[in-house]
Amino acid sequence: METTDSNLLSLASGELLKKFDPQKYFDQFLSEGVYPDGRPVSQFRESNVKTSVDRESDGSSYVQQGGACVSCTVNLSVAISSSEPGVLFTIESLGSVSEDLITDAQNFLDRLLSKNVFFDISQLDAGHNLRWTLHLKIMVLSSDGFIMDALLTAVNAAFMDTKFPSVFYPEITEEDATIDLSKVKINREKISRLTLKDTPVYSVYVLYNSWNAADVDECIVLCDPNKEICELTQNRCEIIIGKNDLIYEMSYAGKSALTETILSEIMICAKRRYGKISEGLNKIRAR
Missing domain, CATH: 3.30.230.70 (GHMP Kinase, N-terminal domain)
Structure with missing residues (x-):
């Protein structure tokens, strides 16, 4: 009974923190490389x-x-x-x-x-x-x-x-x-x-500055964040990529610098995302 009460208290405290200080609430997860539901920040939702x-x-x-x-x-x-x-x-x-x-x-x-x-x-x-x-x-x-x-x-x-x-x-x-x-x-x-030439895939990335980062300019790349997390920062990169790594559209808006290292990380995620979506679509067509 004590364990149950403790879990309920912890859950209630988390919900209060999320409501009154969402930055601090999400930071405790994002700084560890995961979303609150346990999904890695480098992973897209299904x-x-x-x-x-x-x-x-x-x-x-x-x-x-x-x-x-x-x-x-x-x-x-x-x-x-x-x-x-x-x-x-x-x-x-x-x-x-x-x-x-x-x-x-x-x-x-x-x-x-x-x-x-x-x-x-x-x-x-x-x-x-x-x-x-x-x-x-x-x-x-x-x-x-x-x-x-x-x-x-x-x-x-x-x-x-x-x-x-x-x-x-x-x-x-x-x-x-x-x-x-x-x-x-x-x-x-x-x-x-139709015979499709390509199945272009869109993906979005948010550059998040953690409170726990040693360097104020250090950013964590968040793949596929939800609306609540998007509201914590305006640093975002949108990209539409096709086969053979062809970039159809790419834009970035925000105050944090889009460094070569961050861009490389984003491109790796975008290519992986393209591969997964295009493979899934081709399986659907083959049915």
Whole structure:
């Protein structure tokens, strides 16, 4: 009974410290290289990825990464070939998700799509001077500091799940001045899938200054921190990496110096993260 009372008292003291002095509460764990739940600071939380979750769409996915949950659906439409973007997207969210997070995610995804990093756009050719347009609807259901990790994984998984039906169009005669889209016939019994060039992976790192550090400039690199820990420091590095260690995006904001040693540590973690996510996605596709 005394042990139980002691544990309850210790738990209550910890919760009070977390509430009134979160810096001191988290520091006792982070300075030892772990999060309060025992996860090493160099380790990402597990990702839960599901595909074909929406039978009404041509492709769909659901991803839970830590406290972030994101769904993505893909719907196809046929249009006359043009130079217009082949992928259009919208990002919506529940009220609890910050508008700043949504805006940042829109900018990240827009830049990646403009670079055609996911697949060769020639695959959108439907023949007969027609082409497919992919309409992505992304819903951010919850967040825990960041959403781009879960969001980008959801987009990759939805692309992998997208099914292209075959297209039939009557032979064009000399009398046909323009293509009549009403004559397009879609056969969903015969489908094909996208071949992805890459599955870019996002990861975020926070540079944390521990109270116990001998050097005030000494930083601990935190992988995949939650919202509470993110609020303790503004030093953060975001990176989107692809195969062959190709860096698509990288940014850093904060007062602490991003030294060569810290950058090297971040790159090692980012490469490891890419390998794990891309391997997991390929296993899902192979099912």
